[in-house]
Each structure stands twice: as structure tokens, then as C-alpha cells.
Amino acid sequence: MHPAQPLRYVDFGSFKDPLVEIEREVNAPQAQYLRCYLHDLRAVTVVIEPNYFDRDYLAEFAEFYATTSAGYANICERAHYFSIKVDRALFRRAVGGNDKAIAELQEAYLGHIVLRPLPRARLGRTVVRAYPDDKGEAEGTPRVLSPRRTYEAHVAGLTLSVKGLAWQQQDSGVGSCATVALWSMLHASAFDDHHAISTTAEITKVAAAVAGTGRAFPADEGLRVEQMLEVIKRHDLAPVIIPGDVRGKFSRTRFSTLVASFVRSGYPILVNGDLDDGEGQPGGHAICIVGFRSPTRAPVPDGEVAYDDANVDIVYLHDDNLGPNARFRVVEVEDESETTIDLKPEAPAPTNGNWPTTNPTEGYGTITPTELVVAVHQELRTAPLALQKAAMDWSAWLPDVLDLETKKLKVKGEAPPKTGMLVGTRFLRLRDYLDQELKTALQARPPRVLADARLQLWEKVSPMSLHIGLVRASHDGMPMMDILFDTSDSDRHLRPTAYVAYHENVQWLLERFNAQEVGNIDLGRLVRAW
Amino acid sequence: MSDDKQAKATIWTGAATTSSVLARLDKKAPLISKLVAKKRAAQLRERIKRDLVPFTPRSTADSLRKLVK
Numbered sequence: 001m002h003p004a005q006p007l008r009y010v011d012f013g014s015f016k017d018p019l020v021e022i023e024r025e026v027n028a029p030q031a032q033y034l035r036c037y038l039h040d041l042r043a044v045t046v047v048i049e050p051n052y053f054d055r056d057y058l059a060e061f062a063e064f065y066a067t068t069s070a071g072y073a074n075i076c077e078r079a080h081y082f083s084i085k086v087d088r089a090l091f092r093r094a095v096g097g098n099d100k101a102i103a104e105l106q107e108a109y110l111g112h113i114v115l116r117p118l119p120r121a122r123l124g125r126t127v128v129r130a131y132p133d134d135k136g137e138a139e140g141t142p143r144v145l146s147p148r149r150t151y152e153a154h155v156a157g158l159t160l161s162v163k164g165l166a167w168q169q170q171d172s173g174v175g176s177c178a179t180v181a182l183w184s185m186l187h188a189s190a191f192d193d194h195h196a197i198s199t200t201a202e203i204t205k206v207a208a209a210v211a212g213t214g215r216a217f218p219a220d221e222g223l224r225v226e227q228m229l230e231v232i233k234r235h236d237l238a239p240v241i242i243p244g245d246v247r248g249k250f251s252r253t254r255f256s257t258l259v260a261s262f263v264r265s266g267y268p269i270l271v272n273g274d275l276d277d278g279e280g281q282p283g284g285h286a287i288c289i290v291g292f293r294s295p296t297r298a299p300v301p302d303g304e305v306a307y308d309d310a311n312v313d314i315v316y317l318h319d320d321n322l323g324p325n326a327r328f329r330v331v332e333v334e335d336e337s338e339t340t341i342d343l344k345p346e347a348p349a350p351t352n353g354n355w356p357t358t359n360p361t362e363g364y365g366t367i368t369p370t371e372l373v374v375a376v377h378q379e380l381r382t383a384p385l386a387l388q389k390a391a392m393d394w395s396a397w398l399p400d401v402l403d404l405e406t407k408k409l410k411v412k413g414e415a416p417p418k419t420g421m422l423v424g425t426r427f428l429r430l431r432d433y434l435d436q437e438l439k440t441a442l443q444a445r446p447p448r449v450l451a452d453a454r455l456q457l458w459e460k461v462s463p464m465s466l467h468i469g470l471v472r473a474s475h476d477g478m479p480m481m482d483i484l485f486d487t488s489d490s491d492r493h494l495r496p497t498a499y500v501a502y503h504e505n506v507q508w509l510l511e512r513f514n515a516q517e518v519g520n521i522d523l524g525r526l527v528r529a530w
Numbered sequence: 531m532s533d534d535k536q537a538k539a540t541i542w543t544g545a546a547t548t549s550s551v552l553a554r555l556d557k558k559a560p561l562i563s564k565l566v567a568k569k570r571a572a573q574l575r576e577r578i579k580r581d582l583v584p585f586t587p588r589s590t591a592d593s594l595r596k597l598v599k
Contacts, residue, residue: 140538178598222599229594243588254584264542272598284598294540304577308541371593388585396578404570406551408559417551424541437542444545477539479546502546505555516561519571529546 002075005050007155009087012043013356018079018115022122029360030123030169033323034113036347036355038081041110041129045086049155052078054114056125056183059199060174064217065118076124077115080153080160084108095156102158111162112153116171123169127151127162128324130316131348136293144260145291145316147268149189165189165268165290167324168200175200178223178286179207180320181270182231185288185375190266195235206234222284225272228373237375240384249340250369252332253310256295257425258384260309262374263292265427270373271317271343276365285367290325291316297477300420303403305396305473307388308424315343322360328367343367379488380427380467386491387425391471394483394496395423397521398473398506401513421480426470427487433468434458441479441502442529453500453529461498461525469494481506483523499523504530 010016013035015024022031054076065072082105093101114124133143145165153160166187170180183200191197198206201217207227208216215221223231225241232239242258244250262269268290275285293314300306316325328343347361374384403419410416428437434454442450461484469485482500501507507526513519539545562570 138538140540142540142543176599222597224594225596225598226594228598241590241593243590243593245584245586245588248592251584257584272593272596284596286598297540305581307581371590371596383587385585385587389582392578392581396574396581400570400574402551404562405555405559409554409556417554419551422541426542440543441546444547472541474541474544475549475551477541477544478549479541479544480549480552503549503552505549505552508555508557509552512561516567 002051002073007088007091008048008050009091010046010048012038012046012081017046018048018077018113018122023357026120026122028123028169029321030323032357032360033326034123034126034128035357036350036359037128037323037325038110039356040131040348040350040352041081042083042352043081043110044084044108045082047080047082047086047091047155049078049080052076052114054078054116054124056168056199056201057114057116059201060171063201063205064173073117076117078112078153079115080112080155081110081128082108083110091158095158105158106160109160109162111164112160114168118171118173121169121171121173126167126324127164129162129164130291130325141294141296143291143293143316144263146263146266147188147190147290149187164324165288165318167318168320170320171200173218175204176222176286177320178228178270178272179203181286181288181318182228184290184318185268185270186235186237188266188268188375190377191237191375195237198235203231206231210234223286225371225373228270228272228286232373232375235375236378238378238380240372240374240376242372242374242385244340244370246335246338246340248370249335251339252330252341253307255341255369255372256310256312256330257307257388258372259289259315260292260312261384261388261425261427262372263289264424267374267376267427271367271369272371272373273343273367273369275367278363278365282368285321287320287367288318289315290318297422300399300422302416302419303400305392305399305421305423307391308422308474314346317343322364326361331366341369343369376427377467379465381490382427382469382485382487382494383491384425384427386494387427387469387471387485390469390483390485390494391423391425394521394523395421395471395473395481397513397519398480398509399475401509405509405512418476421473421475423471423473425472427467428470429466430464430468433470433484437470437482438500438529441482445530449529453527456527457498457500461527464497468497478502481523496522496524498525498527500527500529502529504528
């Protein structure tokens with residue numbers, strides 16, 4: 001029997017902080033990374049559960065560690081990080097039901113780390129809060145972390161919640177970097193409803209069963225891309241693989257727009273690529289993109305439409321060599337007269353004094369993405385590239401005809417208005433479109449407009465699929481129209497089902513375009529939202 | 531939504547309001563000639579073709595056997 005033990009309360013950064021212990025014992029860059037990360041989140045106290053049965057570790061134990069002669073324990077510890085001083089008295093008040101103490105602890109809760117009894121891979125499931133984003137919000141370049149979900153930790157009857165996406169250090173006994181990236185990907189918010197989350201041991205077993213590259217455990221052979229796709233299928237999800245467009249690498253537009261579209265849809269992205277080790281020997285590496293920073297709104301030439309998010313500068317990713325939410329810059333590289341992109345690690349400047357230890361992000365190699373692999377819902381049959389193409393095909397007419405019509409109005413001494421537009425794509429559930437997207441887009445209109453638009457979509461438009469492809473054209477920060485695509489058919493039949501016009505004249509412009517520009521644009525049923 | 535907030539809105543957070551550009555359109559303006567229309571349509575097709583280059587599907591045959599450790 002494992003002996004019962006009391007909770008421990010230790011100062012963050014002290015010798016008793018598990019991250020400090022790990023760094024001292026094995027100099028793990030992941031522990032250094034987490035120390036820096038939590039330091040900037042203003043961590044003060046660590047509350048340690050000495051006995052914690054972790055689902056992932058138990059699966060690893062059952063598959064591998066139980067039959068080694070090393071005598072590994074089957075139990076973990078779990079460390080909870082807080083941004084306030086927490087002692088036994090405060091914790092006791094909270095577990096006794098004191099509302100003020102509960103609120104205080106929840107407000108200060110930064111996340112938790114499962115500590116496995118594995119000397120070389122102690123960092124198990126880790127979920128940490130994201131940095132505050134006041135500056136990004138204020139400047140109109142907010143961080144987008146839609147794949148995050150809410151995790152609850154239950155300690156002595158107290159429920160603490162944190163929003164994030166789980167990360168863990170690679171444990172080569174049961175998985176590779178690709179296993180960990182797949183595992184994080186399958187935690188996505190998009191899969192909340194019907195999909196159980198696999199353990200790394202289960203992922204390795206499936207991968208070995210379908211296309212083994214050697215023995216399953218220990219998993220030191222790595223995974224082939226085809227195995228990753230098979231793992232996704234075995235989870236009742238559909239794999240999407242998108243290779244680079246410039247001799248196997250990615251152009252900025254392809255990478256940025258696709259990453260943004262997936263992340264905004266709640267799907268993390270497994271990026272397969274080459275990690276430069278600094279010695280000219282790049283090796284295959286997989287990471288999981290969990291977010292990006294919205295880029296500043298790019299100017300668009302009059303009469304033209306440009307992809308929104310085509311110039312993403314910053315992505316946030318889980319790297320099993322580093323840690324969760326690592327910040328990487330998208331940098332352009334001239335490559336035989338063509339421009340491709342690399343992901344270069346770039347930690348944000350510390351905001352809480354100096355880093356408490358070496359930040360391993362500095363000196364970490366650049367990653368050259370070669371494939372994007374994404375797990376999407378099976379019902380979603382439209383290819384992301386097809387939706388990107390549809391976005392251009394079905395929205396380019398609007399700024400074109402707007403430019404033509406505004407030029408007819410030329411007023412002396414007055415600069416003509418800007419007519420360029422941005423277009424963006426997403427996949428989302430129809431119910432979320434009706435509930436959230438329409439509400440946001442129509443927040444400045446009287447409630448009757450929202451009611452009318454919702455009821456038209458419900459009563460006048462042919463029944464649509466569970467997931468829809470959404471294309472939005474926007475002018476100067478204002479939505480002009482949303483084009484809705486059914487995603488349950490093949491790409492050959494991809495056509496708009498309906499369009500939501502946010503201004504009366506959008507409809508008039510469409511008629512005008514079709515009348516005078518040899519156009520024949522049919523966007524399906526009109527939904528009036530003005 | 532305040533003007534400042536609207537100015538910083540992203541494509542997904544902006545709110546529909548009265549558009550000064552759309553509101554001013556002259557619905558009685560004459561149509562353009564067939565010849566000009568044909569030229570404009572060709573230009574639009576060219577622009578779309580140019581903008582779609584990064585989204586061309588590529589073969590995944592070389593990707594599937596790649597090993598990631």
C-alpha cells in the first residue's frame with residue numbers, strides 16, 4: 001500500500017519546488033522552461049499532492065513499466081501552482097466550503113503538473129494558464145487559443161479549474177515527440193462531446209499495430225506520418241494532411257491562413273518538420289500548434305480581396321523538448337529564389353524581473369514545417385484547401401463591383417473610399433454560428449435583426465450539416481457577408497447554401513455584378529441581417 | 531461598439547454597422563458597356579488565379595513514409 005501523506009505547501013522557486021528539484025537532478029530543459037513560464041505568471045506557492053493516480057501514467061505503467069525490473073511505482077505526485085501565498089490554513093478554509101477562500105484560490109490558480117516517478121521523464125500531464133493578453137486585446141491583435149479546453153483538478157473536495165491544452169514531456173518508454181503531439185491534439189476543445197481522449201500508451205499501441213517500425217515498447221523508433229494518420233482514424237476522427245507548397249516547405253500564405261483557420265475552428269495542428277540542431281543535421285520533429293497572435297489588419301488594394309491572417313507572425317506551440325505554449329516567430333527564408341517559412345523560437349521578454357534560470361527557448365533550433373496534420377470530425381468532409389479556394393471564388397466579386405460602383409460616384413476634392421476587403425474561413429458547428437457568431441456580428445444592431453436572421457436561417461434555408469464552412473468577407477473591420485457551405489458532401493459539389501448579408505446593398509451589389517460583369521454568382525438563399 | 535473598438539476589431543470580432551461606403555451607392559448609375567465588363571471579368575479571373583496559387587493541393591506520397599522520432 002502507498003502510505004497516506006499530507007499535502008505539502010512550498011515556495012515557488014525554492015529547493016522544494018519540484019521543478020527546481022528536476023532541474024537540479026537532470027537539468028531538463030522542460031523544467032527550466034516551466035520555471036520561466038510560471039515565474040512570469042507570478043507563481044508564489046506550490047501545493048503538492050504526494051499521491052495522485054494519473055490515468056496516462058497508469059496506462060504507461062500497465063503497458064511497460066510494470067514489467068521492468070526497476071521497480072517503478074504506479075503512483076505520481078501532482079503539483080498545483082498559485083500566484084498567491086497559500087498555506088494550510090487558507091487551503092483548509094477553502095476545502096471547508098468558505099466561498100471567499102475558494103474564490104481566492106481559483107483566481108490565483110495557474111495550473112498543475114503531474115510528476116511521474118520516472119527519473120528522466122518526470123513531467124507528465126501539464127496544464128497551465130496562458131499569459132494575460134491585455135496589450136494584444138488593446139492593440140487589436142489578440143492571441144487566439146481556441147483549441148484550449150477547461151480542465152478540472154479535484155483536491156480534497158475542492159475543484160480548481162484551468163483553461164489550457166495538456167502537454168507532457170516525451171517519455172521514450174511509451175512514445176515519441178509525435179506521440180505527445182498527437183496526444184495534445186486529441187485533447188482539443190473541438191472534441192469535447194463524443195471523443196474519449198487516448199493515453200500516450202494507447203496511441204503507441206495503435207500506431208505499432210497498423211504499421212510497426214519495430215517493437216511498440218519502448219517506443220524509441222518514432223512514428224511515420226502514415227501511422228499518425230491511422231491513429232487519428234482509430235479515434236473516429238478524420239485525418240487531414242497538407243504538405244508544403246514550395247518544394248516540400250511552406251509559403252507564408254499557405255501556412256498562415258491554414259493554421260489560423262484550423263486554430264479558429266478549435267483544431268490544434270500537428271506540424272511535422274525538420275528541427276535544426278545547429279550543426280547542420282536537421283532531424284524529423286513534430287510539435288503541436290495551439291494558437292497564434294492575430295496579425296495587424298493588412299491594407300488591401302482597392303477592388304481586391306485578400307486572405308485575412310495571411311501574415312501571421314507569432315504561433316504558440318507545444319514542443320515536448322521545451323514545454324507548453326512556446327512562442328515561435330514565423331520567419332521568411334529565401335530558398336533558391338523562392339520564399340518559404342521557418343518557425344524560430346522567440347520567448348517574450350520577461351515581465352517579472354529576470355528569468356529565474358536559463359530559458360531553454362534561447363538557443364533552441366528553428367523548425368522548418370513540411371506537413372500539417374490535423375484531426376477533424378468525421379462528418380466534416382470539406383477539405384480545408386477547398387474552402388480556402390471557395391472563399392476567393394465566391395467573395396472576390398464583392399470588392400470588385402463595390403469599387404466599380406464607388407468610382408461612378410467620384411466627388412470632386414474627395415478621396416475615393418477604400419474598397420479592398422479581407423476574407424477569412426472557419427469550420428464550426430451550425431449551432432455555434434447561430435448562437436455566437438451571429439450574435440457578435442450583430443451586436444450593434446437592434447435585437448430584432450438578430451432574431452430575424454436566426455429565424456430565416458432556421459426556417460427558410462435548406463437544412464444544413466452539423467459543421468458548416470464559413471467564409472466571411474469584411475470591410476474595414478465590419479462584416480459584409482457570411483457565405484455558408486454545407487460540409488457533408490464531396491468537394492466537387494461544394495457550393496454556397498446561403499449567405500448572410502449584413503447590409504441591404506450587398507444584395508444589390510450582387511445583382512449588379514451579375515447584370516453587368518458577365519457574372520453568374522449564386523450564393524444560395526439570402527439571409528437578411530440589416 | 532465604440533469607433534476605437536471597431537477600428538481594432540478582427541474579421542471575427544467586428545460588428546456590422548451602417549457602412550458609409552455602401553450607403554452612398556447610386557442605385558441609378560448606368561451599367562458599364564459589355565466590352566468593359568468583359569475586360570473587368572477577365573482581370574478578376576486573373577486575380578483569383580494568382581491568389582489561389584498557395585492553395586494548390588500537393589501530393590502527399592512523399593510525406594507518408596517520413597519518420598519522426
